[in-house]
Amino acid sequence: MIDRIDETLFDALERVRDVGPLGTDDEASDERRDDDAVRTDGGSDGWTDAESPTSRTLHGVVHGQDGPYACGEGGLLLGRDDEWTILLERGPGVSDNTLRDIAATDDGCRVWFAGDSGALGYYDVADGHLSDYTAPMEKTSTWEAIAVAGPTGEEHVRIANGSGEVLDCTVEDGCPVWGDVVEPGGGSTIPGVTAGPNGFYAIDTSGGAYREPATLSGESDASDDTEDAGDEWEHIGVRNAEVDFQDVWAGDDEVFIAGADGIAYWYDPDCENWTPLHVGQGALQAIRARGSDTLAVATGGRLYEREASIRWTELESPTEKSLFGLALARSSADVDDGLATAPLDVAVGAGGVVLERDRSDR
Structure with a gap:
């Protein structure tokens, strides 16, 4: 009973x-x-956990002409058409050296990537051609970051490593021409470098921020003095920085740095002034802006979006895995000659996680 x-x-x-x-x-x-609907679509903020073809950590993502590309552990390169697929299993040198960063030409027709043991190469979107330029100038240390400016075949590239060095490269007659290797700072690791309309920007782990002006980096009206451009990096901050820097992004009239402890720094080039911003919790790993959209990703699967000049909101995320790379959707205004666009915001990270947000209504 x-x-x-x-x-x-x-x-x-x-x-x-x-x-x-x-x-x-x-x-x-x-x-x-x-x-159930909330759980399925990743929350009211629209982020979804896309099906990933790998469990390897992904470190970077960028939009190419035909969609997003991501790179990561073991030399992995992924591309997305209707779904994410593996394009390279073992990197540009058919080795398992991890790829740390990825960048695309202005027209999106070529994707460059760099990583461990001097791994360096590019992938041509149109024909799937791979070129391996690993260990340029006999540099075999880890490339931490890469930035590209200009169209395919005429691009200017900056590659930074863990020894605080930046190698400049210009593509001429279809082939890379290597310039000087310089140290913008004191030799501390450079985890981030980016190409903006006003030149290249770099950050190091000692709280330093540096700029190479556009006229020297070859982005506009460059003269015969461009071979000495690598010596012209100028220190622009950050005064009294109290956190480790992870990433940098530059736009028309502002620059952002992503740092530890949920802190970002915003730079006003006109006033040459840095302002610290409290974004949220976790170590910020990547920050990007496009138009009125500014987003950041962090450890623990955190996603943040700027609602106003200083206010940030944490978005609902379908993962707790740390996010390391971020690429924002491109619009028709971002590309020339009617090139295809991908209406997706994409974040990638630990364990091969890939998050997407459809921005076709943007």
């Missing part, structure tokens, strides 16, 4: 748990369907 009573109570508790203490069965079912 006692066993039967216990079974009856158990059944009743299960019934209460399923139906809820208030409301009808239909109301409870509707609530459960709503909850």
